[in-house]
Amino acid sequence: MTLSIIVAISANNVIGTYNQLPWHLPADLQYFKSLTVDHPILMGRKTYESIGRPLPKRTNIVITKDQSFHHDGLEIKHSINEAIDFCKAKKYDEVFIIGGDTIYSQTIHLTDKLYITRVDIHIENGTAFFPVIDMNQWKLISSEERKSDEKNHVDMTFEVYEKASIH
Numbered sequence: 001m002t003l004s005i006i007v008a009i010s011a012n013n014v015i016g017t018y019n020q021l022p023w024h025l026p027a028d029l030q031y032f033k034s035l036t037v038d039h040p041i042l043m044g045r046k047t048y049e050s051i052g053r054p055l056p057k058r059t060n061i062v063i064t065k066d067q068s069f070h071h072d073g074l075e076i077k078h079s080i081n082e083a084i085d086f087c088k089a090k091k092y093d094e095v096f097i098i099g100g101d102t103i104y105s106q107t108i109h110l111t112d113k114l115y116i117t118r119v120d121i122h123i124e125n126g127t128a129f130f131p132v133i134d135m136n137q138w139k140l141i142s143s144e145e146r147k148s149d150e151k152n153h154v155d156m157t158f159e160v161y162e163k164a165s166i167h
């Protein structure tokens with residue numbers, strides 16, 4: 001099973017402001033959808049609440065310590081290990097960890113692949129951040145620039161990394 005992180009990161013490492021994404025970038029949402037549809041997505045309870053609904057055509061796995069948290073259309077798990085064991089038992093080929101901050105920090109050491117959208121913007125009021133990672137441990141396998149346009153107000157680059165040790 002490949003465990004992948006997918007994330008959009010500002011130039012100063014911000015991923016969220018006040019439980020929302022700091023930007024509206026349809027091209028990145030489309031990229032996210034194209035990769036994650038038909039795969040399970042694993043997220044923290046706050047990211048789930050910020051999205052507000054289960055995302056269609058994907059098994060939505062939400063991690064919370066709250067034993068009373070229930071919602072139709074979700075697989076609720078109460079620890080990272082419980083969520084990963086569930087995915088292994090299901091024999092999924094690729095699982096996408098979709099955030100947020102606390103979930104990325106607890107899973108980065110387990111992750112095989114990173115899909116990072118570099119968003120060419122500085123966010124001053126960030127409240128959620130991507131963990132600082134040693135990029136020497138990661139090998140860039142593809143990078144695709146996408147210029148801003150009328151619907152996407154900033155330039156972005158879609159990068160894909162694999163853990164260097166697996167080569």
Ligand SMILES: NC(=O)c1ccc[n+]([C@@H]2O[C@H](COP(=O)([O-])OP(=O)(O)OC[C@H]3O[C@@H](n4cnc5c(N)ncnc54)[C@H](OP(=O)(O)O)[C@@H]3O)[C@@H](O)[C@H]2O)c1
Nearest residue numbers: 007008016019020021044045046047064065099100101102
């Ligand atoms: N830019 C991006 O690509 C991206 C992607 C995703 C999210 N985001 C942003 O990130 C922010 C949210 O991140 P966040 O760090 O505040 O929240 P989060 O990671 O989405 O959720 C945190 C919650 O997850 C649960 N949790 C975390 N670790 C757990 C564990 N080991 N066991 C059981 N439950 C656990 C807890 O829920 P309970 O409190 O219910 O126990 C915790 O409060 C938002 O601003 C969002 O927009 C950005």
